[in-house]
Amino acid sequence: MIEIQDVSKRHGDRWAVRELSCTVRPGRVTGFLGPNGSGKSSTLRMVVGLDSPTSGRVLVEGRRYAEHPAPLTRVGALLEARGVHPGRSARAHLQALAATHRFSRRRVEEVLELVGLTEVAHRRSGGFSLGMGQRLGIAAALLGDPATVLLDEPANGLDPDGVRWLRGLLRQLADEGRTVLVSSHLLAEMAGTADHVVVLGRGRLLADAPLAELLASGARPAVRVRSPRARELRDLLHGPGVVLGSPAEDVLLVEGASAEQVGEVARAHGVPVHELVTEQPSLEEAFAALTGDAVEFDAGRVRR
Amino acid sequence: MTAPGPAAGAWSGAVRSEWVKLRSLRSTVTAYAAIAAVLAALCGLCLTLPGGGTEDPVFAALLLAELLVAGVAVLAAAGEFSAGTARSTFTAVPRRTPVLVGKLLAHGGALLAVLAVAAVAGGTAAAIGAPEAAGSPLDPLVLRAVGGTALTLLGVVVLGVSAGLLTRSPAGGLAAVFALVVLPVVVVTAPEVTAYLPGRAAQGLVFTGAPPEAHLLPGAAAAAVLVAWAVVAAMAAATVLRRRDV
Numbered sequence: 001m002i003e004i005q006d007v008s009k010r011h012g013d014r015w016a017v018r019e020l021s022c023t024v025r026p027g028r029v030t031g032f033l034g035p036n037g038s039g040k041s042s043t044l045r046m047v048v049g050l051d052s053p054t055s056g057r058v059l060v061e062g063r064r065y066a067e068h069p070a071p072l073t074r075v076g077a078l079l080e081a082r083g084v085h086p087g088r089s090a091r092a093h094l095q096a097l098a099a100t101h102r103f104s105r106r107r108v109e110e111v112l113e114l115v116g117l118t119e120v121a122h123r124r125s126g127g128f129s130l131g132m133g134q135r136l137g138i139a140a141a142l143l144g145d146p147a148t149v150l151l152d153e154p155a156n157g158l159d160p161d162g163v164r165w166l167r168g169l170l171r172q173l174a175d176e177g178r179t180v181l182v183s184s185h186l187l188a189e190m191a192g193t194a195d196h197v198v199v200l201g202r203g204r205l206l207a208d209a210p211l212a213e214l215l216a217s218g219a220r221p222a223v224r225v226r227s228p229r230a231r232e233l234r235d236l237l238h239g240p241g242v243v244l245g246s247p248a249e250d251v252l253l254v255e256g257a258s259a260e261q262v263g264e265v266a267r268a269h270g271v272p273v274h275e276l277v278t279e280q281p282s283l284e285e286a287f288a289a290l291t292g293d294a295v296e297f298d299a300g301r302v303r304r
Numbered sequence: 305m306t307a308p309g310p311a312a313g314a315w316s317g318a319v320r321s322e323w324v325k326l327r328s329l330r331s332t333v334t335a336y337a338a339i340a341a342v343l344a345a346l347c348g349l350c351l352t353l354p355g356g357g358t359e360d361p362v363f364a365a366l367l368l369a370e371l372l373v374a375g376v377a378v379l380a381a382a383g384e385f386s387a388g389t390a391r392s393t394f395t396a397v398p399r400r401t402p403v404l405v406g407k408l409l410a411h412g413g414a415l416l417a418v419l420a421v422a423a424v425a426g427g428t429a430a431a432i433g434a435p436e437a438a439g440s441p442l443d444p445l446v447l448r449a450v451g452g453t454a455l456t457l458l459g460v461v462v463l464g465v466s467a468g469l470l471t472r473s474p475a476g477g478l479a480a481v482f483a484l485v486v487l488p489v490v491v492v493t494a495p496e497v498t499a500y501l502p503g504r505a506a507q508g509l510v511f512t513g514a515p516p517e518a519h520l521l522p523g524a525a526a527a528a529v530l531v532a533w534a535v536v537a538a539m540a541a542a543t544v545l546r547r548r549d550v
Contacts, residue, residue: 045549045550048395048398049394049395049398050391050394050395050549050550051549051550052549065398066398066399068398069314071395071396071398072395072396077395079391079395082388083388083389083390083391083392084387084388084389084392085325085329085383085387085389086387087329087330087331088325088328088329089328092324092325092327092328093328093389093392095324095328096321096322096324096325096328097321097392097396099317099320099321099323099324100314100317100318100320100321100396100397101317101396102317102320140392
């Protein structure tokens with residue numbers, strides 16, 4: 001469990017995080033979303049005590065991170081960029097971390113095996129691909145068998161097999177009752193993995209809700225209908241509160257009317273329908289609806 | 305997944321961790337081998353040249369050893385930040401001060417071990433190579449030169465690790481140590497004042513035959529000055545390390 005309590009963080013004259021409060025609960029995968037520069041990484045760094053908040057506090061497993069006698073057994077973290085010396089082997093990197101908590105050599109071999117790096121563990125990590133580096137970072141995060149796992153952009157550089165493996169791992173960790181917080185800019189990746197999402201924009205909390213709820217609150221669901229007489233159907237559906245789009249000659253996108261209504265209208269006028277689907281808004285759309293202002297604000301600042 | 309064993313104190317763990325890091329970088333191991341060679345030459349010269357010598361070869365060997373040790377120490381600390389390992393290091397040891405102490409003990413210990421081997425090797429080589437010139441290894445002047453070298457290089461380890469943690473930059477840390485240790489020896493200005501800089505205090509500690517106009521501090525005072533520099537540097541590094549964001 002991570003409790004973020006009214007946390008603000010200032011870097012020079014810029015607020016990276018402002019008055020953020022949220023609780024990340026165990027037993028589910030929480031996605032941590034937000035445009036670049038929205039304060040995700042700053043927040044994660046404060047959770048593990050690398051940065052200290054300008055005001056407010058962050059508790060993990062009931063205490064400030066640095067107050068845990070064996071912090072790696074409470075929290076494991078993969079933070080942005082690679083935290084491995086290029087001249088050191090993967091095994092030596094993990095052994096150095098393990099030595100701080102007197103974890104056994106066997107535990108190092110276990111996490112190497114878990115992330116599939118056993119074969120290359122003796123090689124200098126400077127020659128690792130981005131994906132191998134990520135796997136090593138995940139191994140380091142899991143070294144202490146922690147109750148809370150933080151992963152910043154873990155899917156970066158993983159191949160499709162690796163992404164599938166990662167999803168399974170995140171699910172397994174959550175099912176074991178751990179707190180799992182995963183940041184990502186790959187929204188599609190989140191849609192397939194997260195149960196709950198926390199969305200930041202300009203350092204402020206925009207949403208803290210189950211994924212399904214966020215999706216429902218975003219853009220309205222649209223009905224996609226394909227018909228050889230699409231143009232005729234378009235005139236029939238035209239009415240107050242209904243928005244019509246036509247991405248292709250024989251396809252209509254209908255907002256403001258349900259699939260049932262569209263189907264009834266088509267049947268009443270004898271218009272053949274070849275396809276009739278309710279399209280849920282994508283996470284991208286929901287995300288854009290939430291963060292639109294935040295993104296524009298940032299872009300405006302950059303232009304100036 | 306099986307639960308790892310219980311974690312013991314952060315201090316001993318941090319020392320072990322820094323020792324693993326020291327051993328597992330090829331560049332560090334190579335540097336210590338080079339330091340061993342230079343120190344062996346230094347010890348051999350101390351034995352064969354009369355009076356523990358202000359002689360140029362000893363002078364040059366000490367300076368070279370100081371430079372190499374400074375390089376290893378600065379990189380061990382600043383490298384954490386330039387290579388990005390600082391994040392994992394200080395996540396594992398969030399109280400941070402044990403990392404500083406771990407680095408000092410790991411590198412100080414490695415240095416003493418290397419010096420002991422080098423002293424035996426250098427002494428043996430001197431006894432075999434120049435038996436008529438070689439002094440006794442138990443000559444007080446020789447013992448003082450070796451002891452002074454040990455204290456000097458330990459001081460350089462502390463200065464280097466501290467400067468590396470304070471500047472977080474290999475170049476910046478090296479420049480700081482260079483300015484304190486090497487520069488005052490190479491370019492001697494205001495000798496009465498610069499005698500209190502670590503580089504010249506080290507000379508006062510190692511060399512006994514220096515003329516009075518060199519204005520080197522006498523042995524005990526030189527040792528006290530070196531220790532004071534080391535303590536101040538380490539405390540500054542510990543304070544900044546605890547307060548600053550990683």
